Amino acid sequence: MNTSIRILIADLPEVVVEMLDQAIQQQPDLEWLGNVQGWEEIAVTVAQTDVLILGVEDVYALPEACFYFLRNQPNLKILLLTITDDEAIAYWRALHCHQLQITSSLSLIESIRQIYSLSPF
Amino acid sequence: MQNDRPLTKLVSANGSLADSKQDCLTQLVQEQWIQPNLCLSIVSHSHLLREALARLLQTDWNHRLKHSSKEGDTSDTADSISTAEKLTQHLVLLDYGIGRDLMIPSIQQWRSQHPGCYVVVVELKQESDLILDCIEAGAHGYVLQGASSLEIAQTIERVCRGEAHCSPIITAKLFERLAQTKMAQKNAQPLREKPSLTQREIEVLHYVAQGCSDREIAAKLVIEVRTVKHHVHNLLRKLHVKYRWQAAQLAIENGWLAKI
Structure with a gap:
C-alpha cells in the first residue's frame, strides 16, 4: 500500500520548481510525481495525484478544469499558489477551501501535509 | 469559505519566525552571506521565489547574497539602497511579479542612485514593449518567465562581464525605439507646461x-x-x-x- 503523498507541480516558475524538487525529495512521506505545464499535461498525471500544486495569477479564480478534476477525484486536493506573492488557497471536494500563506519551502511542505489530511467530505 | 489561516506568520530566509512584516523585513535586510566577489539583492513579493533564487544561486554560483528584500516597502528599499552604497559591486534581481508600475521606477531608482549597480529583471513576460521599457529604464539584463537557475546564473555572469544579450527581434525593436527617441528629443520642448489638473x-x-x-x-x-x-x-x-x-x-x- 502506497502511504506517501503524491505531489504534482504545474505552472510554477522553473527556479521555484527546482527548489521544491530538492526539498520534496528529502521528505520520506512525500513523492514527487513531476512538474508539468498546461492542462493537457496535468490531465495525464492527475489521476495518480494526491496534491496538485498549481501556479496561478489569482488564487480566488479556480480554473474551470479544476472543477472537473475535483468532481472525478474525491481525494484530490488542489493548492492554488500565486506566483507574484505568498497567497495560496487549497481546494478539495465540493469546493471546500482553505486560505494559506506560503512563506517558504518548509511552510509549503507543512501545508501539503495539512491539506492532504483534510477529510474529503 | 474556511479561512483558518494557520500559516500566516512570515518566515525569513533563515527560517526564523517574525511577528510582524517590519520585523521580518529587518531580519531579511540584516541577513548576509560572506563571499568576497559579489553582493546580490533579490526584490520580490514572493517569499518562495526569493528563497528559491537565493538557494539555487548560492549553490550554483557562490555569490555574496547580501539580503532579500520586499519591494513596495519604501523604508526597506531605502535601507537596501543605503546598504548597497558601502559595496563596490552589487547586483539586484528584480522580480517582475512586483508589478510593472513598481518595477520601472525601481530600476530607475537603483540606476540613478547607484550607477555602478547591475540590475537584472527576472520572471519577465515575453512582451517586446515591456522588455524595451525595462531596458530603457536601465536594466542591464532580463530573464524571461520559465527560465532555470542555470539560465539566470548565466545571465548574471554575462551582465557582470559587461555584456548584454537579447533576441534579434528585441534588438531590432531597440534600434527602432532609439531612433524614435532621438527624433522625439529633437522636437521636444525644454519644459512641458503644467496641464490643468484638479x-x-x-x-x-x-x-x-x-x-x-x-x-x-x-x-x-x-x-x-x-x-x-x-x-x-x-x-x-x-x-x-x-x-x-x-x-x-x-x-x-x-x-x-x-x-x-
Whole structure:
C-alpha cells in the first residue's frame, strides 16, 4: 500500500520548481510525481495525484478544469499558489477551501501535509 | 469559505519566525552571506521565489547574497539602497511579479542612485514593449518567465562581464525605439507646461510618484480604489503618457509636486 503523498507541480516558475524538487525529495512521506505545464499535461498525471500544486495569477479564480478534476477525484486536493506573492488557497471536494500563506519551502511542505489530511467530505 | 489561516506568520530566509512584516523585513535586510566577489539583492513579493533564487544561486554560483528584500516597502528599499552604497559591486534581481508600475521606477531608482549597480529583471513576460521599457529604464539584463537557475546564473555572469544579450527581434525593436527617441528629443520642448489638473489629481500624482499602489493611495486619501483608478486614468490622458511611472517622472522633472 502506497502511504506517501503524491505531489504534482504545474505552472510554477522553473527556479521555484527546482527548489521544491530538492526539498520534496528529502521528505520520506512525500513523492514527487513531476512538474508539468498546461492542462493537457496535468490531465495525464492527475489521476495518480494526491496534491496538485498549481501556479496561478489569482488564487480566488479556480480554473474551470479544476472543477472537473475535483468532481472525478474525491481525494484530490488542489493548492492554488500565486506566483507574484505568498497567497495560496487549497481546494478539495465540493469546493471546500482553505486560505494559506506560503512563506517558504518548509511552510509549503507543512501545508501539503495539512491539506492532504483534510477529510474529503 | 474556511479561512483558518494557520500559516500566516512570515518566515525569513533563515527560517526564523517574525511577528510582524517590519520585523521580518529587518531580519531579511540584516541577513548576509560572506563571499568576497559579489553582493546580490533579490526584490520580490514572493517569499518562495526569493528563497528559491537565493538557494539555487548560492549553490550554483557562490555569490555574496547580501539580503532579500520586499519591494513596495519604501523604508526597506531605502535601507537596501543605503546598504548597497558601502559595496563596490552589487547586483539586484528584480522580480517582475512586483508589478510593472513598481518595477520601472525601481530600476530607475537603483540606476540613478547607484550607477555602478547591475540590475537584472527576472520572471519577465515575453512582451517586446515591456522588455524595451525595462531596458530603457536601465536594466542591464532580463530573464524571461520559465527560465532555470542555470539560465539566470548565466545571465548574471554575462551582465557582470559587461555584456548584454537579447533576441534579434528585441534588438531590432531597440534600434527602432532609439531612433524614435532621438527624433522625439529633437522636437521636444525644454519644459512641458503644467496641464490643468484638479487638486485631487495632483494628490494622486503625488502618491503615484512615491511608488504607491492604487490600494495604498485609496487608503491614504480615504477613497475607493476604483476612484483612484479613475483619477490615474485621467492623469495619463491629460499628461499624454502611457504609464503611471511616466506621469510621475514628468511631474518630478517639471517640479509640479514641489508645493505638496
